[in-house]
Amino acid sequence: MTPEPHPGSTALVPLALVVNGDAVRVAVPAERTLLELLRYDLGLTGSKQGCDKGDCGACTVLLDGEPVLACITLAVDADGRGVETVESLAKGQKLHPVQTAVVNHGAAQCGFCTPGMLMSAKHLLDGSRTPTREDVKQALSGNLCRCTGYTKILDAVEAAAREMAEARGGD
Amino acid sequence: MATDDEPHPPWRIGTRAPNIRSFDAVTGRQRYADDLTFPGMLHAKLVRSPHPHARIRSIDTREALALPGVHAVVTGKDMPVKYGIIPWTQDEYPLALDKALFVGDAVACVAAIDEACAARAAAAVHVDWEVLPSVIEPEAALAPDAPRLHEGHKHGNITKSVQLSFGDVEGEFAASAAIVEGDYFFEGTTHGALEPHCAIGIWEPQGVLTVISSTQVAHYLHRELSRVLGVPYDRVRVIQPPIGGAFGGKSEPFDLEFCVAKLAMVTGRPVKLLYTREEVFYAHRGRHPMKMHFRLGATADGRLTACDAKTLIDGGAYASFGLVTAYYSGQLVTAPLRLGAYRLDSTRVYTNKPACGPKRGHGSVQPRFAFEVSLDKLADRLGMDPIELRRKNVLEAGERTVNEFIIKSIGFRECLDRVEQASGWKEKRGKLPFGRGVGVAGSFYISGTNYPIYPNAMPQSAVQLKVDRSGRVTVFCGLSEMGQGADAMLALIVSEELGVDLEAIRVLTGDTDLTPVDLGGYSSRTTMMAGNACLRGARDLGTRIRAVVARKWECPARRVALAGGFATDREDTARRIEIGEAFRLAEAELGALAAVGSYDTPKDVHGDYRGGTIGASPAYSFTAHVAEVSVDLETGVPKVEMIWAAHDAGKPLNPMLVEGQIEGSAYMGYAEAILEEHLVRPDGLHRGPSLLDYRMPTSLDTPHVHSMLVETADPEGPYGAKEAGEGPLHSTIPAIANAIFDAVGVRIDTLPFTAGKLLRAMREQREKGGG
Numbered sequence: 001m002t003p004e005p006h007p008g009s010t011a012l013v014p015l016a017l018v019v020n021g022d023a024v025r026v027a028v029p030a031e032r033t034l035l036e037l038l039r040y041d042l043g044l045t046g047s048k049q050g051c052d053k054g055d056c057g058a059c060t061v062l063l064d065g066e067p068v069l070a071c072i073t074l075a076v077d078a079d080g081r082g083v084e085t086v087e088s089l090a091k092g093q094k095l096h097p098v099q100t101a102v103v104n105h106g107a108a109q110c111g112f113c114t115p116g117m118l119m120s121a122k123h124l125l126d127g128s129r130t131p132t133r134e135d136v137k138q139a140l141s142g143n144l145c146r147c148t149g150y151t152k153i154l155d156a157v158e159a160a161a162r163e164m165a166e167a168r169g170g171d
Numbered sequence: 172m173a174t175d176d177e178p179h180p181p182w183r184i185g186t187r188a189p190n191i192r193s194f195d196a197v198t199g200r201q202r203y204a205d206d207l208t209f210p211g212m213l214h215a216k217l218v219r220s221p222h223p224h225a226r227i228r229s230i231d232t233r234e235a236l237a238l239p240g241v242h243a244v245v246t247g248k249d250m251p252v253k254y255g256i257i258p259w260t261q262d263e264y265p266l267a268l269d270k271a272l273f274v275g276d277a278v279a280c281v282a283a284i285d286e287a288c289a290a291r292a293a294a295a296v297h298v299d300w301e302v303l304p305s306v307i308e309p310e311a312a313l314a315p316d317a318p319r320l321h322e323g324h325k326h327g328n329i330t331k332s333v334q335l336s337f338g339d340v341e342g343e344f345a346a347s348a349a350i351v352e353g354d355y356f357f358e359g360t361t362h363g364a365l366e367p368h369c370a371i372g373i374w375e376p377q378g379v380l381t382v383i384s385s386t387q388v389a390h391y392l393h394r395e396l397s398r399v400l401g402v403p404y405d406r407v408r409v410i411q412p413p414i415g416g417a418f419g420g421k422s423e424p425f426d427l428e429f430c431v432a433k434l435a436m437v438t439g440r441p442v443k444l445l446y447t448r449e450e451v452f453y454a455h456r457g458r459h460p461m462k463m464h465f466r467l468g469a470t471a472d473g474r475l476t477a478c479d480a481k482t483l484i485d486g487g488a489y490a491s492f493g494l495v496t497a498y499y500s501g502q503l504v505t506a507p508l509r510l511g512a513y514r515l516d517s518t519r520v521y522t523n524k525p526a527c528g529p530k531r532g533h534g535s536v537q538p539r540f541a542f543e544v545s546l547d548k549l550a551d552r553l554g555m556d557p558i559e560l561r562r563k564n565v566l567e568a569g570e571r572t573v574n575e576f577i578i579k580s581i582g583f584r585e586c587l588d589r590v591e592q593a594s595g596w597k598e599k600r601g602k603l604p605f606g607r608g609v610g611v612a613g614s615f616y617i618s619g620t621n622y623p624i625y626p627n628a629m630p631q632s633a634v635q636l637k638v639d640r641s642g643r644v645t646v647f648c649g650l651s652e653m654g655q656g657a658d659a660m661l662a663l664i665v666s667e668e669l670g671v672d673l674e675a676i677r678v679l680t681g682d683t684d685l686t687p688v689d690l691g692g693y694s695s696r697t698t699m700m701a702g703n704a705c706l707r708g709a710r711d712l713g714t715r716i717r718a719v720v721a722r723k724w725e726c727p728a729r730r731v732a733l734a735g736g737f738a739t740d741r742e743d744t745a746r747r748i749e750i751g752e753a754f755r756l757a758e759a760e761l762g763a764l765a766a767v768g769s770y771d772t773p774k775d776v777h778g779d780y781r782g783g784t785i786g787a788s789p790a791y792s793f794t795a796h797v798a799e800v801s802v803d804l805e806t807g808v809p810k811v812e813m814i815w816a817a818h819d820a821g822k823p824l825n826p827m828l829v830e831g832q833i834e835g836s837a838y839m840g841y842a843e844a845i846l847e848e849h850l851v852r853p854d855g856l857h858r859g860p861s862l863l864d865y866r867m868p869t870s871l872d873t874p875h876v877h878s879m880l881v882e883t884a885d886p887e888g889p890y891g892a893k894e895a896g897e898g899p900l901h902s903t904i905p906a907i908a909n910a911i912f913d914a915v916g917v918r919i920d921t922l923p924f925t926a927g928k929l930l931r932a933m934r935e936q937r938e939k940g941g942g
Contacts, residue, residue, distance in 0.1 A: 045206035046199020048415070050365040051448040055862035058365055086199035099197040103189045106827040109835065110654025111196025112365040112415025118197065137870040144862065146363050146416050147654050148831060149838030150870045151878075 020088035035070035046086040057143035060116035086115035098160035107156040109147035179732035183667040187827040204369035209441035216289035218279035220271030223523035223855025224305035235295040240288040256423035260490035265429030272488035275453030280430040305523040309485040320521040330519040331497040338512030343477035347468030357537035359849040361457035366415020367446040372431030388691035411681030419529035452860035456528025460485040461537040467545040477512040484519035491528035499534025502786030505572040507583035508564040543612040543905030575778030580885040582819030586795035589817035594797035610909025614901030617788035618894040619696025630769035632700035633687035638764040642751025645677040651692030656828040668709035670733030695894035702889035708768025793819040796902035800910035807930030811874040821885040821893035832895040833878040840903025
């Protein structure tokens with residue numbers, strides 16, 4: 001039985017994508033997942049690996065504005081597209097309203113699900129001005145949390161929605 | 172009049188301050204073990220047994236070692252020292268030495284330049300197996316001719332068997348007007364923390380070993396690494412970074428920690444090992460399946476007479492905490508209600524499955540289910556309201572339980588009142604339409620186990636505090652922050668005592684080089700033990716600082732309050748200085764400012780019979796839940812509509828964080844009641860080691876939990892505080908079971924309460940009733 005060469009010698013695929021607003025050029029093995037690209041090649045460790053196979057939602061990022069599970073998305077699939085991770089939510093010193101709400105409601109305990117949860121919440125809040133509690137539950141239903149029982153997370157996202165609606169004022 | 176003992180009225184305690192760690196959590200800045208990398212770091216993979224029970228004839232590592240990129244392979248022979256969290260029952264090797272005891276038992280570990288290469292190398296390790304007969308069911312493990320898992324173990328396949336009796340059990344049963352007797356089965360479940368276990372080993376050439384690990388017990392890991400690997404105790408450092416949940420699943424040493432350490436020592440390079448989710452299911456240490464036979468009696472007016480409990484505990488392949496589990500399964504049903512007499516008989520056995528261990532509410536969640544359902548049946552038999560039956564038997568503060576634990580504070584009566592009122596119990600119980608019902612249950616739990624895992628006379632917890640002239644305070648403690656808010660708890664106490672804002676407090680925990688010993692994040696001990704240690708150290712510092720300020724102001728020290736960012740004269744509040752100025756005055760007069768504080772438990776809180784120390788605690792929390800459940804009459808599908816949970820955590824130091832513990836506990840209890848089963852097939856294969864097959868509730872499944880705080884002032888707890896992390900889980904499951912009975916009149920005494928079981932029970936009831 002001939003041992004395979006180690007992965008360093010497999011063909012690399014060049015990619016050009018935009019990650020959190022920055023143009024990134026990188027070459028990765030074809031089997032690299034988007035999560036591996038973010039965490040291991042780009043050092044963006046905010047997105048988490050909880051299950052390796054798309055069950056837990058901790059790796060949720062936005063790809064061209066849509067939530068995807070980065071652990072079952074090939075990096076190659078992100079070529080030419082825009083990726084947003086939890087690291088993009090705060091602008092300078094200013095936290096996104098949903099980040100502030102999670103802090104103030106005690107909605108993060110161990111924090112491991114939080115980055116993915118926040119990205120699903122951001123997608124909801126970007127698209128819906130007045131989500132109901134059911135809407136919030138639906139939007140977050142792909143993100144498992146093992147600490148909170150969800151109550152305070154739902155409260156926080158609802159509070160953020162109200163806060164954002166007020167900030168928009170009469171527009 | 173203010174006294175020196177009460178430096179000022181509370182200003183921080185009891186406030187809903189944000190958790191100091193949550194800012195890192197929401198920005199993705201919180202760095203868990205797998206987020207860390209080191210130059211030259213290698214990646215490791217474990218080789219695991221495909222057989223539930225098999226002897227290792229030989230292991231051939233040549234092909235793996237020949238692969239490009241592979242740096243080392245270790246096997247059991249490289250670490251032939253047994254370990255285990257309980258010193259008396261050490262029965263595990265870092266890698267199986269002679270034989271593997273379950274599908275997934277680790278036998279070898281490879282280190283390579285990356286994860287994919289390590290995985291290929293692991294597949295190229297060839298083990299010559301001699302497959303042995305296996306035993307999967309606990310009854311079968313007890314048979315005289317059953318295959319023996321631990322051949323040298325003197326009690327066959329029994330890890331531990333406990334028989335204890337308190338009071339006149341048969342006499343009390345004879346005096347009973349009603350006795351209910353039944354069999355209950357609690358299926359195993361697992362923790363499901365979202366972060367898979369991860370460890371990194373680093374060897375420094377001067378002979379220092381560092382292991383960074385997602386552990387709840389850095390101190391115990393420190394000891395075991397030293398002993399097993401033969402590295403001097405003073406040359407091992409364990410760092411616990413933030414961990415992504417644990418729930419008891421990371422509270423003992425695991426194969427990966429020894430392997431990364433050994434591989435780092437062999438290769439001289441940092442080595443990381445991250446479990447796959449599948450491997451987390453093999454590491455397990457989750458809730459034990461328990462078969463329980465309970466007999467419970469009462470007089471006609473509802474006085475509880477005797478309880479007789481016999482429990483068979485399915486332990487899996489290794490002892491883990493099993494000695495304690497056997498005791499807890501019996502010892503922890505004796506409050507909040509007074510029992511006339513009590514007998515327990517608990518036996519934990521080995522089976523060829525992933526080892527069970529402590530999951531949130533270690534050992535006591537299962538018997539609590541049996542006990543509280545028995546109570547509900549008893550109430551039904553006596554024609555009493557189940558809440559009334561409980562009220563008639565509540566222990567009083569200062570009383571001893573039948574097994575001699577001292578209850579110093581108890582808010583259980585108020586817990587019952589609160590859930591009764593909030594749920595609309597009186598309007599609902601027995602009065603809702605068929606298919607919908609409410610159920611009640613109560614429980615208690617320890618605020619830390621009274622004794623350390625290895626006998627010693629040193630403190631259970633200690634802190635060091637450093638105050639500097641910038642106005643900042645740093646607190647160092649070996650405790651384990653795992654999301655429960657332990658770091659925030661320390662910051663809160665420092666803030667309360669020294670008057671500084673939370674932003675001016677640094678908390679450094681979980682690093683055995685930098686922090687004084689705390690025994691770890693288990694048994695709901697942290698607020699009681701580390702909190703008390705911190706309170707003592709901070710109060711000592713505060714006393715000194717107040718004395719300096721008082722001398723400057725020429726007033727008695729009792730007039731100086733450190734609160735709200737200032738040192739203030741309590742009798743002339745216009746006279747105040749910023750807290751940083753007070754620190755500088757103190758440093759000028761006294762020199763560098765630092766303090767230590769430590770805590771050990773009182774030794775007079777339990778009986779002196781053998782085993783009487785296990786289950787003993789400085790303080791106990793109390794809980795009552797009401798659940799409202801509807802059952803679809805055509806499909807049997809149960810739906811938990813709402814859970815009202817009242818919890819006596821003593822004085823809640825931060826109500827928001829305490830609520831979070833109650834809600835998280837009730838969620839986890841709900842999950843065990845309705846969805847989750849950790850199952851192994853008769854051939855030893857895991858039924859579904861993934862988060863798709865193991866059904867954890869989503870935001871859509873989880874019922875709303877209405878949490879309520881019942882305040883008591885516990886004399887032992889810091890500011891009167893008790894635990895909140897585990898106690899509130901206990902009541903959830905029996906409350907749901909009892910609600911199902913109220914809804915459709917059937918008892919499901921086997922967990923989980925699935926639609927299939929309900930449909931069958933309802934059909935049988937119809938056939939029996941002829942209707």
